[in-house]
Amino acid sequence: MTESSSSASWLIHHVNIVLEDQIVSGSVHVERGRISRVLSDGCELDAEAMASVVSVDGLGGYLLPGFIDMHVHGGSGADFMDAERKSFDKITRFHASHGTTGMLATTMTASKEAIDAVLQAAEDYRAAEMPYASLYGVHLEGPFISEKWPGAQNPAFIVDPQLEWLKQWTAKWPGLIRQLTLAPERKGSLDAIAWLAGQGIVAACGHTDAVYEEIIAAADDGLSQAVHTYNAMRGLHHREPGTLGAVLIEDRIYGELIADGKHVHPAAIRLLLAAKSTDKVILITDAMAAAGMPDGDYALGGLAVVVKDGEARLREGNALAGSCLTMIGAVRFMLEHTGLSIVDISRMASGNAAKQLGISSLTGSIGAGKQADLVLTDAQFNVKQTWVQGRSVYEAVVV
Structure with missing residues (x-):
């Protein structure tokens, strides 16, 4: 998962995305520290975008706003x-x-x-x-x-x-x-x-x-x-x-x-x-x-x-x-x-x-245009990775 800390464009997929009013199974695309797109299962980036993106597997966990x-x-x-x-x-x-x-x-x-x-x-x-x-x-x-x-x-x-x-x-x-x-x-x-x-x-x-x-x-x-x-x-x-x-x-x-x-x-x-x-x-x-x-x-x-x-x-x-x-x-x-x-x-x-x-236009929820302030957890809500403005600041050690 660590590549996302230095990549300008990355995609976290296979994850349950906690939005303001619902949970969506799918992926989140991040570009230059901001959320570009929230994609439900079945929707994908185009081939050109996928060519430069770093992929992060959410392993079926939850992606929440930081x-x-x-x-x-x-x-x-x-x-x-x-x-x-x-x-x-x-x-x-x-x-x-x-x-x-x-x-x-x-x-x-x-x-x-x-x-x-x-x-x-x-x-x-x-x-x-x-x-x-x-x-x-x-x-x-x-x-x-x-x-x-x-x-x-x-x-x-x-x-x-x-x-x-x-x-x-x-x-x-x-x-x-x-x-x-x-x-x-x-x-x-x-x-x-x-x-x-x-x-x-x-x-x-x-x-x-x-x-x-x-x-x-x-x-x-x-x-x-x-x-x-x-x-x-x-x-x-x-x-x-x-x-x-x-x-x-x-x-x-x-x-x-x-x-x-x-x-x-x-x-x-x-x-x-x-x-x-x-x-x-x-x-x-x-x-x-x-x-x-x-x-x-x-x-x-x-x-x-x-x-x-x-x-x-x-x-x-x-x-x-x-x-x-x-x-x-x-x-x-x-x-x-x-x-x-x-x-x-x-x-x-x-x-x-x-x-x-007074910062809800920037952060506090997951949506296009927001800062990529995100936390990934497993199914039991143990933190696996944290991103601040798209930069990985914590990643759990896999043992």
Whole structure:
């Protein structure tokens, strides 16, 4: 399969192609990094095109749009807060091996200086060649969150929204910040949300104690996403629906979901899907440095974390501290526990995030003219190969 990494024209055939609304058995033709044609069985390229094409046998597996992870902190022993290229390479390489073709480098609640360093490192990384998964930008998770719901965020650095910081960051690094998570009940949050929405930045609620009315008011100002739904937010009560109640009922808000069986019970996942449908749920990993690593001691945002049986928790307080999840792991969990089709799950793993980020014309689904951001799996949805803009960035070792 490796020839496709250097060929300007290649064809993956004998594969089940997961489109936006159906599965088609056939082949996909890629030219110069973009999908040229999607061909169902019985349709073939003409002789002239076949003469120069490199053929890749999909072996009857599935070809999906590459996964887009809007909320990921790290993996393979590295954290985006390290603010250095070698860590970014480790993270993007690891997650590419699990089908992710694009992501947002997600920060932690930290000092402004530490966040500045990550933003500069991300800008530098994007300016150079990105050899693995693409970095679409940065997701600032905090520091404008609630002290009542810090989760694994460091409470020492929590502050009210600072609009001047946002203006400074976007002036210095235009287009780099793609999402910001805050607590809408904090002083200055609504002004920040309206400003973010006006800049095309996803404004998300998370680590929040907001009541129902505060979330609805935030949605009126442009709030459009909920971070790791159910986790680190005011829950549902029948007399005060809280943050969760507003997220479940408000169609303007997409709900992120960590589908690892540790953060959200399968029944709660089904409740979220019943309330919002597969068009408004976005699968994320919230993965930390321990993803892909053995159990043991790690750190997240400067706080000590213990990973046992693949579950990450703070040493002090025992709060869940991100995850060890991969996107393909989330896809398989959803297949096993929801009864949804791979078409619907693919939408939650790729298409919905692409729409939120405003890049659905380029990626997030398989179609002529789109970037060849693709992941090939076997029949059991184990990743066999990943391509970013038609370039092979991962291929499973055959043993």
